[in-house]
Amino acid sequence: MARITASVYTSHVPAIGAALDLGKTHEPYWQKVFAGYDYGKQWVKDNRPDVIFLVYNDHATAFSLNLIPTFAIGTAAEYEVADEGFGPRPVPKVMGHPELASHIAQSVIQQDFDLTIVNKMPVDHGLTVPLSLMFGQKDPVKEAWPCPVIPFAVNVVQYPVPSGRRCYELGKAIRRAVASFDEDLNVHIWGTGGMSHQLQGPRAGLINREWDNAWLDKLINDPEACASVPHIDYVREAGSEGIELVMWLIARGAMADAAGGPKPVLKHRFYHVPASNTAVGHAILETV
Amino acid sequence: MARITASVYTSHVPAIGAALDLGKTHEPYWQKVFAGYDYGKQWVKDNRPDVIFLVYNDHATAFSLNLIPTFAIGTAAEYEVADEGFGPRPVPKVMGHPELASHIAQSVIQQDFDLTIVNKMPVDHGLTVPLSLMFGQKDPVKEAWPCPVIPFAVNVVQYPVPSGRRCYELGKAIRRAVASFDEDLNVHIWGTGGMSHQLQGPRAGLINREWDNAWLDKLINDPEACASVPHIDYVREAGSEGIELVMWLIARGAMADAAGGPKPVLKHRFYHVPASNTAVGHAILETV
């Protein structure tokens, strides 16, 4: 039986990818960011997942305004790395897990989540930066990511994005779906994006350290309450792009305690300002 | 205030479109089909909608296996008529209603339906055959459809399709969405597809007159019970493509009585076998 044993939360700032790809990781500015992931890199080596269910958002890369799925699940065998304007990031292509992904799609749709099933989708920094942060640099041709990834894209570009509550409930549904898959697989679920940032207008550059940390406390210790935070609070307190944080609630809803099981253990927590325009947050929860 | 005043239900058999386009409407075979729509053609003239919210399914036309939205709402200004292999049907292009469509999308997503928003989508016989049946033949260039149409495409091609219950609840959400639109608009909602038919395998050609009519009784008089019919009953009793009938429940859920209002009046009901491989069903419900 497949099971979700851990969740990883992290920002997915494009500049982090650029810093990695351009060899800037030892500059003091970036050193402070990457140091926060040293623990996670070791932890994921010691707790190697068989599959990662990776929740992220597409940033006008695979999806233009022609088609905007609220929730899109990738059921393909592989995904190319997108060219976001500077050529594709020099990282390995992403291998999928069609069997588990299709199984989750079927189960979650039958639990009344109206997913869009996708079989062709270039993946952008939202998905590849978290992989780079946790697995380090990989040669795009000679190396491979250590395990298959199921991309799950959430619309946070055009309002209305799904509510925190909807995301949290979806996480619960994903947990049930994974538990009904016959093969014995250790699945990690990652929630990415955020934390506070605003990329637009005279209010660009907004960061809210206090709110971010209070929200993270709530995510870890009282996810039900965290799921009740309305959209407008994210916008007002954490900037217009801070809304990406709702994606972390999908991963959180997939942990055992949301289904009445044991509380997860906080293995690691990290917060840093800034990476480019953004506050970087990172946490690891494990069910022991 | 916009309001949904009527719902129209009809099969959308491609051969009906071909019969119309090739001038076969007076052949006895087709005469029996088209006669069933004489009432509706007059009724829709006398009860002209400002906008039609048209629920249908795409038949591997706009959507391939690359991307399969469970529910897709069209918010574009216009939609081209698809070439399904014999050239586009000679009918006017379909004009949308971007303001109302976007409003419904926003409201329905906030009611926890995970729609995909679409702005570029060629529309196939699933959408154009019902228009032809109700409005008659139109010159593709010199004439226009009498009113804007909001296309709403439901996945019934790849299993799992949404349940009848999910569709019925979605109809209720659409009703609430329409009611919160400020402009004074008379909106009709159409549910299309079905009735019993199977297009595949040694069981192709299955028709179930008794089941179809019992289901239609239930749809009209006891929609709550009708919404509880499980998928497998459609497949077993009404053929593998009979599953299209779940789309009629979206239209039914949008009628006043599903929200505690008055029962609609049955203005017309028609049933005929066959049109090509399919049982043709048609009904009109009006809230008076």
Add this chain to the structure above:
Amino acid sequence: MALEKPYKDVPGTIIFDAEQSRKGYWLNQFCMSLMKPENRARFKAEERAYLDEWPMTEEQKQAVLARDLNWCMRTGGNIYFLAKIGSTDGKSFQQMAGSMTGMTEEEYRDMMINGGRSAEGNRYIGEDGDAQPHHQPQGSAGKTQGA
């Protein structure tokens, strides 16, 4: 996979679920390519060469070349996609559906005019309706060809 698939016991019927979709992905995407007139022309001109451009299985290619829609479906084809092959050949949906039963065009058309195939005996595998495996092929077309 522990998902319930109650539709497996319906005779003469393949439900296009995620599993079928995975199996038939390239077959169906090949069919989709036939929506474009230039692709139809290329396919008609040299079928095998056109098929070889797609990462389909050899069996899928053989099934397409044989125009055996039941075989195509067993290898993951979906009828709405397979219908593009029919359009390319100038076939109607009734001709395509009929071809899967073993009946001639006339036999199938007459069955439909007479009210279609009955659900009696065709709800569960193991009953005795005309869609059951032991009654295939149903018509004289199938009998002469050996289906």
Add this chain to the structure above:
Amino acid sequence: MALEKPYKDVPGTIIFDAEQSRKGYWLNQFCMSLMKPENRARFKAEERAYLDEWPMTEEQKQAVLARDLNWCMRTGGNIYFLAKIGSTDGKSFQQMAGSMTGMTEEEYRDMMINGGRSAEGNRYIGEDGDAQPHHQPQGSAGKTQGA
């Protein structure tokens, strides 16, 4: 339209909702076209001619030519789409975001290193934070250009 839009009272912020999306549809689709290297080259070679291929409003075209991202946003642009213009110009996301504040690159970068813009006074229109309309433009870049 009677849908609640509580995000209208946040200063210096335009939420990209259905209304903005309708308004900015062609502007954003133009931006999307810049994902292809050949389109970037064509745009760079003759900006106005390339823009004229799109059914954008004249104002949208002027806003793009002026590289005024605030103006682009008012006409329906979304920042993730507009970022493709920045990529074409070789600008980083930090440079693009900073350009909307009136600050120089250094001023904006320093603000971020020092913990970013505070939410204090910037939650509701009518407070007195630095993102409020009456404090624009904020930096010396805006002051010299007149923004």
